[in-house]
Amino acid sequence: MSGIGRRGVGGLAEGIGFCFRGFGWVARHPRWWLFGLLPALVATVLYAVALVWLGTHATDLAARVTPFADGWGWRDAFRTLVGIMIFVMGLGLAVLTFTAVTLAIGEPFYEKLSEKVEEDLGGIPAGDETPFWRSFLRSLRDSVVTLLYVLMFAIPLFALGFVPVIGQTVVPVVGALVSGFFLAAELTALALERRALRRRQRFALLRSNMALTLGFGVPFFLAFMVPLLSVVVMPAAVAGAAMLVRGRLAPPATQPA
Template structure:
């Protein structure tokens, strides 16, 4: 009983710790409102771009469904229109899911300079910055986009099958949402901790290894952020706090063994 119970308790404790790091980040931006406003700029830009993309998808979902089903052209009008309506609805729903899981990556890519400065400020407030290589901004952005695309490929590898399973009765309404939140939460943490981990010289594979090795706080932090991002405007408002909380988590738990600048 003890051998089973202890890992479970540690897992629950770690999950709660991950949640706590977000609230520490929220507390930090509450004490630094200018940094919060500073961090809103790229999130607002991303939001506008995603709204435009979703509106276009909604307007052309029917045309997309017609293009994908030429074989239904000779069907009875009711069957043909019903099929194409459902396919258009599925296409829009999938686009909405992809918007949620890619919003963070897109916002971090757009706001690389903004969030890099915010993350550095958090480090400075916690006792000093971390020495890092002087990488040109353009190269840093290219690397961020490349890593985000690789992470997106992993996300799609899980998200698309889960999206399909969501239509299975019972399983789609119980197991799939939990698994979906866990997968999305993990990869959100991957994206949000990238700035602080890169500052410590950790490449993408190393960052994945660190997060897998301390999975409970990784999921606790990411699942909470994922749920907040599902709230309308939640992703925009909470993005600066998520970046700050991720930096705190990296510094205090995931990769703390880096001496501060003196």
């Protein structure tokens, strides 16, 4: 996750600024904020059930993945620690996939919300004319691919979490940066797809603006870690992402005349 460079601090601050601009927009449009809450509420109920199940079965799962510890005298303490790590990893994956699942559930809702933000900023750009069903399937496929990328980072970070000192200091920070990047990728997908940019193009654009991307994605990742706050924040995240794309990421040629 290198590439922040000399203007990193300014890019981070600008990304954070778009977070606040998203909150400002929904504060001025409370009806659209309520409109954007519905898919997030549905997704939250689904995730709450899954996390409760994971929390009540974490120790059993830990026992299944650590058969080598059967003869250890401190087996129970070790498996309790592994169970906690499993739950924390599950919580992190829930935060990362929450956006993708919520966007999938609420595709028509958030598409309209994102379009409304762009209308307020000067008009919706001419973009992709792909039928809804095909666009939905493409978005679903892209979300699955993004999840696979996340797992490529999450599994090694999970293992490093057991390393003393590093696992309690460096790993959480790196995990937040990685998670923030991919969360920003999910949130900006609506506005960038509207400009006919495919997944590889979107990722390249975000990587070339790494500080800006992290400044936007990491604060929302941390907010999504707080139970129920993700429901309230989701409409602001979508609005802020539309502003970020339009204000800083979108190629000038894709903006409306």
